[in-house]
Amino acid sequence: MPTNVLMSKSDIELLERVQDFVKWVPRQLLLDMDADKVRYPKTFIKEAGKRNLLGLRFDKKYGGSEMPWTSEMVALEEVGVLGTSLGCLYSLFSIVGEAIHVFGTDEQKERFLKPMLKGEIGVAEGLTEPRGGSDFFAATTKAKRVGDTFYLNGQKRFVVGAEGADLILVYAIVEGIENPKNAMTAFLVERGPGVIVEHVYGLMGTKGGGTGRLVFKDAAVPLKNVLGGEAGIGKGTSVFHQMMVPERLTSAGGAVGMARGALEVAAKYADKRKAFGQKIRAFEAVSAKVSDSLTLLDASRAINYMAGKMADSGASSGQIRRLVSEAKKFSTESAWKVVNHAMQMMGGIGYTNIYPVEKMLRDVRLITIWTGTNEIMDLVIQHEFYKEFLTKKQNGRDTERDAEGADLPDEKIYND
Numbered sequence: 576m577p578t579n580v581l582m583s584k585s586d587i588e589l590l591e592r593v594q595d596f597v598k599w600v601p602r603q604l605l606l607d608m609d610a611d612k613v614r615y616p617k618t619f620i621k622e623a624g625k626r627n628l629l630g631l632r633f634d635k636k637y638g639g640s641e642m643p644w645t646s647e648m649v650a651l652e653e654v655g656v657l658g659t660s661l662g663c664l665y666s667l668f669s670i671v672g673e674a675i676h677v678f679g680t681d682e683q684k685e686r687f688l689k690p691m692l693k694g695e696i697g698v699a700e701g702l703t704e705p706r707g708g709s710d711f712f713a714a715t716t717k718a719k720r721v722g723d724t725f726y727l728n729g730q731k732r733f734v735v736g737a738e739g740a741d742l743i744l745v746y747a748i749v750e751g752i753e754n755p756k757n758a759m760t761a762f763l764v765e766r767g768p769g770v771i772v773e774h775v776y777g778l779m780g781t782k783g784g785g786t787g788r789l790v791f792k793d794a795a796v797p798l799k800n801v802l803g804g805e806a807g808i809g810k811g812t813s814v815f816h817q818m819m820v821p822e823r824l825t826s827a828g829g830a831v832g833m834a835r836g837a838l839e840v841a842a843k844y845a846d847k848r849k850a851f852g853q854k855i856r857a858f859e860a861v862s863a864k865v866s867d868s869l870t871l872l873d874a875s876r877a878i879n880y881m882a883g884k885m886a887d888s889g890a891s892s893g894q895i896r897r898l899v900s901e902a903k904k905f906s907t908e909s910a911w912k913v914v915n916h917a918m919q920m921m922g923g924i925g926y927t928n929i930y931p932v933e934k935m936l937r938d939v940r941l942i943t944i945w946t947g948t949n950e951i952m953d954l955v956i957q958h959e960f961y962k963e964f965l966t967k968k969q970n971g972r973d974t975e976r977d978a979e980g981a982d983l984p985d986e987k988i989y990n991d
């Protein structure tokens with residue numbers, strides 16, 4: 576059960592609407608996606624749009640609900656029980672939507688954001704390239720300007736919705752601008768000539784999302800599809816940093832839902848299954864896994880809520896980045912532990928397709944890797960910490976002085 580203490584009355588109403596939607600999702604759709612029989616479920620997106628559950632934070636005039644991040648976290652946990660693939664398809668509206676909502680022209684919001692939030696347009700994002708994802712600013716996809724048209728050449732790897740999405744937000748370097756950070760530009764690429772799905776990946780989990788490699792061969796993109804129009808040229812770095820908030824918070828929120836789903840299956844099992852004449856949950860080693868999992872899930876909700884509050888607060892971008900990265904790292908690592916606990920609690924049957932835990936385990940393995948690996952989260956967290964810590968005066972007690980030898984300067988040697 577989600578932790579109601581963090582929810583407002585309207586969050587509880589939202590939760591009920593999302594639960595209703597999640598219950599609507601046909602079981603067969605989940606099975607067909609996991610069997611790669613469905614590669615991009617448009618029905619899911621349409622239904623979410625019909626129920627007004629996409630892009631919850633955005634302006635009502637574009638079809639959003641003007642809700643805070645803390646409310647979106649409630650929805651993300653609930654959708655997360657469906658697994659990473661549907662969780663990701665749902666989240667992409669929050670991620671790509673953020674970029675358009677913050678940086679798009681009015682015309683782009685009318686043309687793209689509105690139909691997106693109605694569930695009429697499927698969206699994807701192309702950041703990662705075959706040469707690497709972590710080192711984003713070393714991207715090699717190029718955009719050459721000829722009059723009011725840009726011609727994109729390059730490749731993006733692991734794009735969810737490469738097969739199936741109608742609109743792909745693609746980052747490319749505009750030729751002729753020297754510093755890549757000033758050349759990085761976000762393009763709203765509509766499927767058409769020169770946009771080629773070159774390979775659809777066979778995945779361990781997170782199947783059915785049309786994850787593929789996109790190749791751009793002189794793909795023509797009009798100036799009106801540069802995110803932000805003429806003023807958006809070279810603004811890709813700002814778009815990237817803004818987008819990384821929903822990119823990572825959606826991973827954090829979804830993680831809790833999926834792990835909760837696995838725990839619920841295992842907890843029921845442990846209440847029914849007997850060994851040595853008693854329910855297995857009576858064994859300390861089993862019940863400790865339940866309590867460990869519950870603690871990790873509640874701690875994840877708390878850090879996600881705090882990161883959501885921070886994102887809503889308009890605090891400095893560094894503070895937001897740090898907390899969002901902590902939430903992504905903690906929640907995804909906790910989810911990995913919780914799903915493993917669930918499988919362990921169920922013994923051999925948990926490893927079979929009689930229960931969905933094996934599918935959840937295959938799904939959950941991805942989330943410490945995508946939307947920025949957790950090693951990259953470590954880099955961001957400590958970087959933002961030091962930036963603030965070393966420049967801001969600390970008002971609290973100076974604990975370094977609480978030692979017997981604190982005033983022996985000859986012992987405090989730093990080799991500088």
Ligand SMILES: Cc1cc2nc3c(=O)[nH]c(=O)nc-3n(C[C@H](O)[C@H](O)[C@H](O)COP(=O)(O)OP(=O)(O)OC[C@H]3O[C@@H](n4cnc5c(N)ncnc54)[C@H](O)[C@@H]3O)c2cc1C
Nearest residue numbers: 700701702703707708709733734735944945946947948950
């Ligand atoms: C199923 C799936 C779906 C995805 N969906 C999308 C999508 O829709 N759109 C999209 O653009 N991308 C998507 N991704 C890509 C994903 O975000 C990247 O895989 C991820 O960012 C890592 O990039 P990489 O795979 O190139 O690994 P690399 O960047 O090559 O990293 C390899 C290893 O080196 C480590 N490493 C790299 N640099 C450092 C460093 N400085 N310090 C410490 N460790 C480091 C990494 O943590 C990792 O362990 C998806 C990936 C998968 C598998």
